[in-house]
Amino acid sequence: QKEVEQDPGPLSVPEGAIVSLNCTYSNSAFQYFMWYRQYSRKGPELLMYTYSSGNKEDGRFTAQVDKSSKYISLFIRDSQPSDSATYLCAMSPFNNDMRFGAGTRLTVKP
């Protein structure tokens, strides 16, 4: 079993839809939870960052962490074609290596 599981999709939604992306994990040592966005043929860029359980909101994006269930989510409201990218969840124990999910490829159609 992989430490971080993420459905690779692909996921296709119409513009304006609410998008839900999810990851599960098995390592209880993970403390920090991140979402990266990767456009085609580019390196990943940090989108959201959370620590511990709870919600964090940034504009149209909301990240949720449920450590008791080992489950994290990213919600995108009012999705735009410019949101079309691969979204990778990432997790890290205390300041050491980062482990990534497989990435979910999202397409938002105009």
Add this chain to the structure above:
Amino acid sequence: NAGVTQTPKFQVLKTGQSMTLQCAQDMNHNSMYWYRQDPGMGLRLIYYSASEGTTDKGEVPNGYNVSRLNKREFSLRLESAAPSQTSVYFCASRLQGLGTEAFFGQGTRLTVV
């Protein structure tokens, strides 16, 4: 401010050849990482270096060696390339500490034939 710079951007190797992928960062970060990205597999950690002078294995270290030359540079070496090492390789750096972001290079597309 260049961030994380990887060289080369593209490379084709024959099976058995060796090569070194170079990575340099100019953000004074402590930690540096090498990942490979394959379709459906996401980013898998090959090696990382928490600080100058230290390196640790990640998930998929076999067939690779690394050198943390100084605080800025972290190189990845393939001693005898195999077709299974065909992948996109990303270098990243990160300042250790709560809430720090990892910055990635543009990637090196390696094909082993």
